[in-house]
Amino acid sequence: GRDVTEKKVIEQQREFDRGNLKALINNTHDLMWSVDRDLNLITANEAFDKMVKAMPDQTIAKASDSPASDINSESLNRFYQHYHRAFSGESFTEIEHSKLPEDGWSEISFYPIYHGAAIIGAACFSRDITGRKVAEENLKALERQILEQLIHEQKNIARAIIKTQEKERNHLGQELHDNVNQILASIRLYLEMAEHDNEKIKELIKYTRQLLDVTIEEIRLLCQKLVTPNKNIDLEMLIRDLLVKLDQTKIKTDLTYSAANELLSDDLKLNIYRIIQEQFNNIVKYAGAENVNVSVKTENGVIHVVVADDGKGFDVKEKRKGIGISNIINRVDSFSGELAIESAPGKGCSIVISVPY
DSSP: OHHHHHHHHHHHHHHHHHHHHHHHHHSSSSEEEEEETTOOEEEEOHHHHHHHHHOSSOOSSOGGGSOGGGOOHHHHHHHHHHHHHHHTTOOEEEEEEEOSSSSEEEEEEEEEEEETTEEEEEEEEEEEOHHHHHHHHHHHHHHHHHHHHHHHHHHHHHHHHHHHHHHHHHHHHHHIIIIIHHHHHHHHHHHHHTOOSSHHHHHHHHHHHHHHHHHHHHHHHHHHHHOOOSSSOOHHHHHHHHHHHHHTTTOEEEEEEEOOGGGSOHHHHHHHHHHHHHHHHHIIIIIOOSEEEEEEEEETTEEEEEEEEOSOOOOTTSOOOSSHHHHHHHHHHHTTOEEEEEEOTTSOEEEEEEEEO
């Protein structure tokens, strides 16, 4: 009697445990299943069974469970590889994307099933992480949007700074031309009035007047560099003026111009002009060039500028002194453009700029 009673209690306990375990594995939307080494399905919970019924491409289970026409060979082979990794004793988790029964993402864990020391199959656990993946993608998209907004704002700030600098240059140029040069011209006039019969004084005044003439001319040239029109800028005319000045330094120049002037903003035209002006300064100071070729053209909403010289050239990898190139880079960046510098010692230099408009 006692042994029979104990056996009943043990059996009832086992039945309770089995029922409890069955309730646990079936009271979830997560998929649980296991396969033997021949890829025969051993066990599966209700969630898995529902999925198999709803899914024509049953790549998670054994291939023979599904009609051959419905099998996605790529995902099937991938699952075979996962199973065989588990059969080799590896426990691991993979992220899988599927479009059936509906588009979604799953986090699937694979574990070897042991019978003593031998591995007799693989236990698998799949959790739907579509919501998490969507949230992650939304977060990444938001981060990208914030980053793009920050970059856009930084470029706007850079352009505002450049505009302010341009205004200051214009103001300085006008002050030099209208006030300082007027004062110097007045000094020159008084010197003429003060000319003396004494030859020494006459010679001193003559030399002083020559210095004043040189100073006035230097200021006039500086004003030309500083002051540019604010509206209705003719970019081709401004570039040709720069070329004329470059020709005066015995450097031969050539311009190819095919830009749609009316499509470019004054702000962009002024910055292109300043970039070319800056590069001309670099050429005069450092290049020792005999020829300079400039090309400006518009194509598919982009203005392309090339300034090429046949001077000394330099190693583009070496850090260069001065702020000329930095100024050019800042101007190009502020308009979301691209800049390439092509040069080598003894090979001249080309700056190639592309800016959307």
